[in-house]
Every structure is written in C-alpha cells, then in structure tokens.
Amino acid sequence: SVWKQKAKRLKPLYLRTPGDDFSIPRATYDENVVSYYKVAKASPYPSQSFLAYYHVLEYHFLRVSEDLLHHRLTAMLNDTRFRPGHDSLDKLIALVRGQDAKSDETEMLRNVLDRFVPEADLISFIGQFEDDCGEKVYSKKRKVFGEQIEIVLRDGHALSNGAKALKHVRNAIVHSSDRYKREECHVPLSESEELIEEFIPLARFFAEKVIYGTAT
Numbered sequence: 476s477v478w479k480q481k482a483k484r485l486k487p488l489y490l491r492t493p494g495d496d497f498s499i500p501r502a503t504y505d506e507n508v509v510s511y512y513k514v515a516k517a518s519p520y521p522s523q524s525f526l527a528y529y530h531v532l533e534y535h536f537l538r539v540s541e542d543l544l545h546h547r548l549t550a551m552l553n554d555t556r557f558r559p560g561h562d563s564l565d566k567l568i569a570l571v572r573g574q575d576a577k578s579d580e581t582e583m584l585r586n587v588l589d590r591f592v593p594e595a596d597l598i599s600f601i602g603q604f605e606d607d608c609g610e611k612v613y614s615k616k617r618k619v620f621g622e623q624i625e626i627v628l629r630d631g632h633a634l635s636n637g638a639k640a641l642k643h644v645r646n647a648i649v650h651s652s653d654r655y656k657r658e659e660c661h662v663p664l665s666e667s668e669e670l671i672e673e674f675i676p677l678a679r680f681f682a683e684k685v686i687y688g689t690a691t
Contacts, residue, residue: 585638
C-alpha cells in the first residue's frame, strides 16, 4: 500500500499538554478509568483512542443512572403522604419501570455528562479549541458518518449535542454493518480514521471531567 499524506492541523492541538511541575496529585483517581485513559493516550489509532476515552464515560453509565433513581425513590418514600397502598405502590412501580425505559445508552451518556461536566466549561473549551485551529470543527453543521452533526454553543444545547455527537461516532466505530439504517460506518486504516481524530479532543475533554469528578 502507498502511504498517503494526511492533514496535521488538529493533532498538535489535541496533543498539546501543559508543563509538568512534578507535583504530586492532590486526588486519588479511579484506577480502572485511568487505565482506559492510558490506552487512549497511547494508541496510534484514532478509532481505538476514541473508544478508550468513551469507555471512561461508559464505565459510569449504570452508577449515575442508578444514583438518579435512588434519589427519586428516596423522595417518594420519605414523603409524609406516602402509604403502602395500591395507588402509591403503582406509582413506585411506574417510577422504576420509567427509569428502565429511559436507560438507553444515549440517555445514560447524557446523565453522566450532566453530572460531571458544566455546560459553560464545554462551551468555553469548544470556543477556544476552534479559535486555536481556525476552523469550526464542532459548532458548524456537517455530515459525519451519514448524519448531520452540530454542537450549538448555547446553554441547554451544547451538552445534549455533544452527547449525540460522541454516541454517533462511537456507533460508527463499533458497528461494522448497519443493514437497516444504511448509515456509514468506520473502516480501520481508512480515511475515516482522520475524521474520528477530529473528535478525540472532545472525547478527551469529557473523559478528563469524569475522571476529576469521580476522584477522591
């Protein structure tokens, strides 16, 4: 095969790291998610790197979803008007079933981002990143693996758009065939690696926020 020159406009930006002052971290980070993060940083393949960052988020899907349900159940059971009668138990069952019905991956991803990522920080990060590379990488609508992707830099939109973008790129990587939806999929070592590489800074930003947020 013939080696093909590829664009370098983003790689120096997302590989840039602040200077190390050799200080000891003031927090203890979850060892499992740090392992995913190390794989993401070390992998030479953008697709593998992206998935490893995504796994940092996915690792907390059930924890955050169950925690949300615990709070809602606690509020209902501690209500002074709650009685273990037919109507109250029906409401309790409906609450649990409703949570299960919402527990698709996109919803769980959104819950994780809502828990650990301030939307203002995301908007600031994307704005600065796009200024540095001189291109609207995320905030301009464009077709990515067969779907129009855009992260609107406004409160109430940025996080949900970011979750949708991450989930869509993840699906393109892990689904080698999409017989019914006819969406484009990622092929390893093809030009789609360069497209995925553009979303690595976003995935890393989210992963770092989750790692910091779950530290002790």
